[in-house]
Amino acid sequence: TRTTRPQRLLKAVQDRAIRGNPKSVISVIDHYCRNQEWAMNVGDEKGFILDSVVSELNPQTVLELGTYCGYSAVRIGRLLHSGARLLTLEFNPDYAAVAREVISWAGLENTVQLVEGASGDWIPRLREHFGIHTFDFIFLDHWKEGYLADIKLLEECRLLRKGTVLLADNVVCPGAPDYLEYVRKSPLYDSRYFKSHLEYTKAEDGLEKSVYLG
Numbered sequence: 001t002r003t004t005r006p007q008r009l010l011k012a013v014q015d016r017a018i019r020g021n022p023k024s025v026i027s028v029i030d031h032y033c034r035n036q037e038w039a040m041n042v043g044d045e046k047g048f049i050l051d052s053v054v055s056e057l058n059p060q061t062v063l064e065l066g067t068y069c070g071y072s073a074v075r076i077g078r079l080l081h082s083g084a085r086l087l088t089l090e091f092n093p094d095y096a097a098v099a100r101e102v103i104s105w106a107g108l109e110n111t112v113q114l115v116e117g118a119s120g121d122w123i124p125r126l127r128e129h130f131g132i133h134t135f136d137f138i139f140l141d142h143w144k145e146g147y148l149a150d151i152k153l154l155e156e157c158r159l160l161r162k163g164t165v166l167l168a169d170n171v172v173c174p175g176a177p178d179y180l181e182y183v184r185k186s187p188l189y190d191s192r193y194f195k196s197h198l199e200y201t202k203a204e205d206g207l208e209k210s211v212y213l214g
């Protein structure tokens with residue numbers, strides 16, 4: 001049977017990227033998705049904004065919702081200082097299998113931990129299962145209809161603290177209108193929109209950065 005899009009992306013990484021070099025994994029994926037086959041990675045333009053938010057924050061504990069092929073896990077993981085950890089949740093087992101290989105090819109298997117399953121099932125179990133107290137940084141990039149429910153769940157589970165930064169991808173395309181309304185209206189958050197473009201295209205998209213005020 002035909003290979004899947006994530007499997008073809010992984011092959012490009014294994015054929016063209018330098019093992020243990022996250023920068024080359026990122027540039028191979030961006031080149032492949034821009035020139036051969038589009039894929040829903042955050043991409044280089046929004047990725048540059050993601051990099052600047054992570055670099056400024058220098059987080060120790062990071063949660064990513066929605067791994068896909070591991071592109072943003074590699075982007076974030078490469079910027080984390082020693083001892084810092086990224087936990088990334090992926091619902092789709094086929095995506096998870098590819099992402100594990102991409103993360104390993106980048107040499108980030110000791111910094112990035114991939115957990116398979118639905119965010120709604122795992123969030124209530126993160127503290128007792130991984131000994132996590134609160135997160136410094138959260139990147140939302142999974143199913144857009146689930147963004148709002150999941151941050152409310154993170155609040156209920158007390159996994160946010162004063163100053164936790166949430167960064168949400170695709171708030172314009174495909175869009176997360178209920179999430180945007182909530183973080184922009186709630187006194188619990190200080191929210192700001194970073195206008196950009198949908199990965200590898202000219203369509204508008206952007207990232208919403210929301211600081212939890214606690």
Ligand SMILES: Nc1ncc2ncn(CCCCCNC(=O)c3cc(-c4ccc(F)cc4)cc(O)c3O)c2n1
Pocket residue numbers: 040041042065066089090091092117118119120141142143144146169170173174198199
């Ligand atoms: N954890 C968890 N829990 C529960 C779950 N249920 C499902 N999932 C799996 C989520 C499926 C992937 C989510 N991502 C996107 O849908 C996405 C789409 C586009 C895009 C696509 C086509 C266009 F024409 C324009 C833009 C662009 C992006 O940048 C994206 O991120 C779950 N995951």
Ligand SMILES: [Mg+2]
Pocket residue numbers: 040041042141169170
């Ligand atoms: Mg996205």
